[in-house]
Amino acid sequence: MSAKILVVDDDPDMREALQMILESADYTVVSAEDGEQCLSMLKQEQPDLLILDLLMPRMDGFEVCKALKDPRYAKFARMPIIILSSVQAGVSQRRYELETGVQLDVDDYVEKPIEGRVLIERVGKIIKRIS
């Protein structure tokens, strides 16, 4: 069975393009438009990997990372996360540390814009590691 990826991004064009790219690499893809929708979908969808945008309305990617540390989401503690954001990795890291006192603990951090096949490679590495 192909790995299932949950893509979280508020830009509908981005969601659609990511979905088509990842599907062309034979992954199953579901998507959410913000952090709230992402968290509410986790239980039902049980994704193998999360691709998470940071800057989103209502609930952003930082909040999702924080929420996933909560015991309520213990089941998903080992689910890998790839951040896909136009914010530089260092800037996000500092912000998260300032807000929480701990490091932003994600499996990969990809800065937009990115080439589609590079994303596929980075996803592939993580999927290979966990399967």
Add this chain to the structure above:
Amino acid sequence: MKKVLLVDDDVDFCEAVQLLLEAKGYQVVLAHNGKEGLDQARAEKPGLVILDVMMPELNGYDACVVMKADETLKKIPVILLTAVDQSVFKTTYTPHMGLMTEADDYIAKPVEPEELVKRVENFLGKGS
């Protein structure tokens, strides 16, 4: 015969370009939105794809991004047709989208017929 896939929702434009390129000895297949364009690219295996940017279903940027990420399609050169100046969408559109367009060439609309043929020849050589 060298095959060109033209993807544009403007039927009149498609017809004009088809006549022009066929007269120059190329085979032309058509699609009218990005999704259809991807399907045609997979089915027809063209030597070159000319993609309009503003299209329903899937726009040209996204279609290009998807093509360039697809193992079976990524080697096919893509010319993006746009009414927007190339420097503008390289700097503003792409970062907004978050995915690199990676088109092999860009042509601004309106395009002179000779110019279009020249760009096609750059990738495919002269028609037969």
